[in-house]
Amino acid sequence: MLGINDDLRNLLLATNLGRSRDHPLAGWNILTILYGNRASADIPRTLGFIVEQYNINYLDGKTNEKMITDAVLKNVLKVLEEEASFVEVSPRKIRVRMASGAYHMQQAPVYRITSRGIEYLTMIPKVLDAESTVTANTARIEEYCNLVAKLNSPHLDATNTKLFNDFHNMVSAYSDVMKGMHKLGEDLDEVSNDLAFNHGGKVAEHLNQMLNKKALPAYTKLIQQGSLIQNLAKSESFSDQVARSRQGSDSLEIDQAINNQLKLSAQMHQDKIYVQEQLQILTTSFEPTASAIDSSYDSIYLIFQTILDSINLLSKEYDHIHSQTVDIKQLTKQIDGLLTNYQSISMPKQTPRHLAQDRQVSDTNDLLEAGVLGPVIYQADTTSKKVATVEDNPMIAEDDEVALDISEALSEFQKLVMVDENNGRLDRNLELQTIMARDEIMRLYSATNYDHYDSFAPFGRPIKKVTAIQKTGPIWLHCKNENYSVQLPCGFEFEF
Structure with missing residues (x-):
């Protein structure tokens, strides 16, 4: 494979441009062929090519x-x-x-890479260098502020591409500034907390000075550009001037060279x-409202608050170190x-704790005299x-024998x-005379x-229907030789 290192390869495999299972790098390779294959510039970029x-x-x-295959590539x-x-x-x-060597004319689809494809092809490798390219410095902020001031000039020249380039550079500078400030915010959050826990007083002091002397003034200047940006956004002619500047004389x-007005207008x-x-x-x-801060991941005030919080944390740590000197x-x-003199040092004895409820005192809530109260005297009870x-066990009653005379109970x-x-x-x-009849x-x-x-079959005969008779009131059933009676809530009638 041409011109691709392991890091870029892993990144492209993760994105899988083109969504091909067997050829995950196909999308990237096609863009590379269309963009960089200049050895065969005279050959049309057809599917076969x-x-x-x-x-x-x-x-x-x-x-x-x-x-x-052709199908997969399509x-x-x-x-x-x-x-x-x-x-x-x-x-x-x-x-x-x-095959004879002669040329034949035919119509076929020809592919070309767009500006968006070119930007993607050149942007992806930059992601791998982000640790080196994403940085926070005051020079880039100064460059951004100068470009904003230049674009707010009352006399803008749209006859050449310089105005368009200045606007593009201003947007690019702001993007670099915000990426650097985001990185600064993340690093500050980590470092300041680490210093606070490790009590690095000297380091905290130096970092605090850098933030106060460099970061805050630069950020304050950055915030001041908000009104100028709003002026550009409210201007009715600025966007039109920048758009016309792209088609300036040095384009x-x-x-533009062939005067294709349709494409130029679009x-x-x-x-x-x-x-x-x-x-x-x-x-x-640059809007300070809560909704704008929540909706913009590049809110200048959100990052500014991060720097202020870090300064406060570092200041507290610095003061804490000095207060312990x-x-x-x-x-x-x-x-x-x-x-x-340690042998002659006398330690006062601890005043014993006394509960006023254990003593005869006039005010049970007043424990100021606890030191002079006597000890609690308890009287031991025998x-x-x-x-x-075995003699203490209760007497066990004998069970009554129940005579089960089925014929007498049935009668x-x-x-x-x-x-x-x-x-x-x-x-x-x-x-009743029989217990069995009573139970049935x-x-x-x-x-x-x-x-x-x-489940109901008195004396083995199945029941078809049983209906309660509420108007009878409670019914008492008593069996001879028993000292209690059974009460039913009401009467009933049944059918076999």
């Missing part, structure tokens, strides 16, 4: 990239043209050399919009005096522990609650809360 150049010079040997070119606008395609008549634009309109948008961005950066000789003399024995059930062979009714208090009647009442009766 790009495929041939790609497969000969631009295959990635580190990943054993296979040769690219898809990549489609992304570059329709979505990124890095490439333009137009049908042109070209001369094709035949090398092809469309270009002037586009340049005018570009100037207005850039001025709007700059104006927003002691006279070593005086401290040593005091320590020597203590060591000489306690005896009683040990339980009593039929006699007391059955109306006929299939229907029964309970609407009065009952005195109780179970039948619980069926009044259900709408299915599969």
Whole structure:
């Protein structure tokens, strides 16, 4: 692969311009072919030419990239043209050399790189050098301020490209200044906090002096340019003058040389919009409102606040270091005096804590006399522990034997609650002789809360329906030889 180092390669693999899975560097390589292949300048940039150049010079040997096909390259070119606008395609008549050596004229799509593609191709490698190129210095701020003042001149010359170049340089200078100030803000935040925790008094003092003597004056001058930027943004003629300046007498634009008025008009309109948008961005950066500060990542006031916060933090650290400065000789003399007389030093005994609630005092909230109060006197009570024995266990009652005479219980059930062979009714208090009959009647009442009766079968006979009789009131069921009765909330009737 031609002219690409490992860092740039990794960056391009991360972006994958062209979105090709098998050829992630295809988009970049196509732009390189269209931009820099001057050895064959007389050959039209057709699809076949790009495929041939790609497969000969631009295959990635580190990943054993296979040769690219026409179909894949068409898809990549489609992304570059329709979505990124890095490439333009137009049908042109070209001369094709035949096998006989003669040339044949035919029409084919020819590709060319756009200004946007050129800017992308030259901008991406600069990202790798950002650690060296992004810097904060007062000279660049001074250059920016001079350009702003120059553009605010009442007499601007739009007959040549100098005005357009000055505006472009002003925007570029502001971009460099803000990138440098962002870096300064990030570095300050890290360094100032580190100094505060490590108590670097001398370093904090030097850094604080640099910020106060250099950074703040330069930033103050930068803020003062806000009104001048607003004047340019409000001017009705400035953007038009800058746009016309691009087509000045020293321009090398092809469309101007051939007097292509259609493209020149479109270009002037586009340049005018570009100037207005850039001025709007700059104006927003200088607006002190909360909404403008939140919406602009290059807000001058946000970065200015970062510098002020760092200065305050460094100043506090510097004051903290100086407030801790002691006279070593005086401290040593005091320590020597203590060591000489340490045997005669008497430490006061700690005043014991007393609770006024434990003593007979007139005011329980007044503890000022705690030192003279006597100790608390408690009277010990004699306690005896009683040990339980077997004799202390309660008497165990014997269980009553329940006689289960099913035939007798069934007869009593039929006699007391059955109306006929299939229907029964309970609407009065009952005195029963058998416990089993009493229990079956109780179970039948619980069926009044259900709408299915599969679980209810007194004496083995399934129930079809059970209905409560609310008007009867509570019903009492008593069985002989028992000292208690069972109460049902109401009566009921049932059907087998």
